[in-house]
Amino acid sequence: MALLPQSPRIGRRVRTIALVGIDGSGKTTQAHRLAAELAAAGLPAVYRRNAGGRHWFGRVAGLVGKEDAEQLLGRRGMLGVESVLRWLAIARTMLRRMIRRDIAVMDRYAVCQYASLRARGARPAAERRARLAYRLFPRPDVTFLLAVDPEVAHERIERRGYDHESMDYLWAATKAYESLPEYRDFVVIDANGTPDEVSAAIHAELAAFTEPAAVPAARRTEPEPLQACP
Numbered sequence: 266m267a268l269l270p271q272s273p274r275i276g277r278r279v280r281t282i283a284l285v286g287i288d289g290s291g292k293t294t295q296a297h298r299l300a301a302e303l304a305a306a307g308l309p310a311v312y313r314r315n316a317g318g319r320h321w322f323g324r325v326a327g328l329v330g331k332e333d334a335e336q337l338l339g340r341r342g343m344l345g346v347e348s349v350l351r352w353l354a355i356a357r358t359m360l361r362r363m364i365r366r367d368i369a370v371m372d373r374y375a376v377c378q379y380a381s382l383r384a385r386g387a388r389p390a391a392e393r394r395a396r397l398a399y400r401l402f403p404r405p406d407v408t409f410l411l412a413v414d415p416e417v418a419h420e421r422i423e424r425r426g427y428d429h430e431s432m433d434y435l436w437a438a439t440k441a442y443e444s445l446p447e448y449r450d451f452v453v454i455d456a457n458g459t460p461d462e463v464s465a466a467i468h469a470e471l472a473a474f475t476e477p478a479a480v481p482a483a484r485r486t487e488p489e490p491l492q493a494c495p
């Protein structure tokens with residue numbers, strides 16, 4: 266792709282970019298692409314995965330003859346493990362970002378845990394505990410919500426072939442993201458198109474992000490104070 270004309274400004278304004286959304290929305294695909302494209306434009310951008318271990322436990326579950334991670338650990342057990350593992354993953358990402366002064370392109374962030382808890386019907390106390398534990402992590406400079414129709418996401422997940430999600434869950438997860446208090450700060454990207462179309466939409470929003478007046482205030486988070494990139 267063409268180098269970003271505003272890339273030095275992006276580097277000064279944006280140090281953490283989070284991609285969030287339901288399974289199959291294309292987070293991993295787009296986070297890899299974005300990190301590679303920003304790096305190709307000369308920025309110290311790196312892909313960071315903030316996984317919660319559900320996929321890994323799903324594979325272990327398969328090995329011992331269980332259907333999925335929840336059958337292995339129980340619904341609440343898996344939510345607890347996921348909350349801890351994602352916390353550790355984000356802590357590692359933030360530590361690396363501090364030490365290396367990277368631009369972190371994050372595949373999932375704290376809000377994904379709150380959405381997971383809501384979508385899986387956890388009690389409000391569980392989300393309160395998670396929010397207490399995760400409050401130490403700063404808000405990303407920009408959070409892209411990849412908004413995709415659950416049917417499209419379902420079809421992609423089936424095509425990906427290594428896990429399964431029910432339509433009920435994908436609908437619940439969509440509603441969960443929309444119900445989060447953080448939703449108003451998300452930059453919502455239509456993620457139903459081709460990877461190139463989604464990528465172009467992300468780049469257009471990122472470019473707009475360097476022109477504060479051009480971006481509706483309600484749709485983005487305030488950037489951290491300017492920090493020079495090495």
Ligand SMILES: Nc1ncnc2c1ncn2[C@@H]1O[C@H](COP(=O)(O)OP(=O)(O)O)[C@@H](O)[C@H]1O
Nearest residue numbers: 287288289290291292293294421425458459460
């Ligand atoms: N825009 C897109 N159009 C069609 N397929 C896509 C698109 N983005 C990703 N995919 C494919 O769909 C599957 C799910 O994408 P992935 O990036 O793993 O989503 P997520 O990380 O949000 O679960 C993968 O097989 C990926 O190659």
Ligand SMILES: [Mg+2]
Nearest residue numbers: 292293294372
């Ligand atoms: Mg993924």
